[in-house]
Amino acid sequence: xxxxxxxxxxxxxxxxxxxxxxxxxxxxxxxxxxxxxxxxxxxxxxxxxxxxxxxxxxxxxxxxxxxxxxxxxxxxxxxxxxxxxxxxxxxxxxxxxxxxxxxxxxxxxxxxxxxxxxxxxxxxxxxxxxxxxxxxxxxxxxxxxxxxxxxxxxxx
Numbered sequence: 142x143x144x145x146x147x148x149x150x151x152x153x154x155x156x157x158x159x160x161x162x163x164x165x166x167x168x169x170x171x172x173x174x175x176x177x178x179x180x181x182x183x184x185x186x187x188x189x190x191x192x193x194x195x196x197x198x199x200x201x202x203x204x205x206x207x208x209x210x211x212x213x214x215x216x217x218x219x220x221x222x223x224x225x226x227x228x229x230x231x232x233x234x235x236x237x238x239x240x241x242x243x244x245x246x247x248x249x250x251x252x253x254x255x256x257x258x259x260x261x262x263x264x265x266x267x268x269x270x271x272x273x274x275x276x277x278x279x280x281x282x283x284x285x286x287x288x289x290x291x292x293x294x295x296x297x
Contacts, residue, residue, distance in 0.1 A: 168256070169256065169260055170259065170260035170263045170264050171263075171267060171268065172260075172263040172264060172267050173263075175267070182223060184223065184224060184226065188224055188226050189222065189223060189224025189225040190222070190224055191220060191222050191223075192220030193221045193222070193223050194218045194219075194220065195218060195219055195220070195221040196216045196217070196218055197216060197217050197218070197219060198216060198217075199214060200214050200216075227276065227277055227278045229259070229262055229263065229266075229277075231255060231262070233251050233254065233255050235251050266278065266280055268281060269281075269282060269283070270282040271283060
C-alpha cells in the first residue's frame with residue numbers, strides 16, 4: 142500500500158518535544174543516550190536557521206584566586222546552519238482481532254519490533270560517515286579524518 146504525500150509535521154502538532162517522543166520509542170538506542178547531551182535549540186515554526194553563532198576558538202576558562210580579576214575573552218563568531226528538519230518514519234499495524242486473540246502479547250511483540258527498527262535506523266545514521274541528503278542528516282563521522290593507530294606496542 143502506498144500513501145500520498147502529506148503536510149509536514151510541525152512542532153506545534155505535538156504537545157512537547159517530538160525528539161523526546163522519538164527517543165521514548167527507542168530508549169536503548171545510542172541516539173537516546175547522546176541527544177540529551179547536545180545543545181537544544183527550539184526551531185518551533187522554522188524549518189532551518191542559517192546563523193547559529195559558533196565560536197571559532199574560544200579560550201578555556203582559567204582558575205583565579207578569590208578577589209582577583211577574571212580575564213575577558215574575545216573570539217570571532219561565525220554562523221553555523223541548523224536544519225533543514227529531517228524526520229525518520231516507521232509504521233506498524235496491529236488489528237484489534239489479533240490483539241484480543243493474543244491477550245496483549247501481539248502489542249508487546251510489535252512494540253519490541255518497532256523499538257528495534259527505530260534503534261537500528263537512528264543509530265546506523267548517527268554513527269555513519271554518510272553525507273547529508275535531502276532525506277537524512279549527515280552522520281557524526283562525516284568529514285572526520287581518521288587517526289592512524291599505533292603500529293608498535295610499548296610495554297609499561
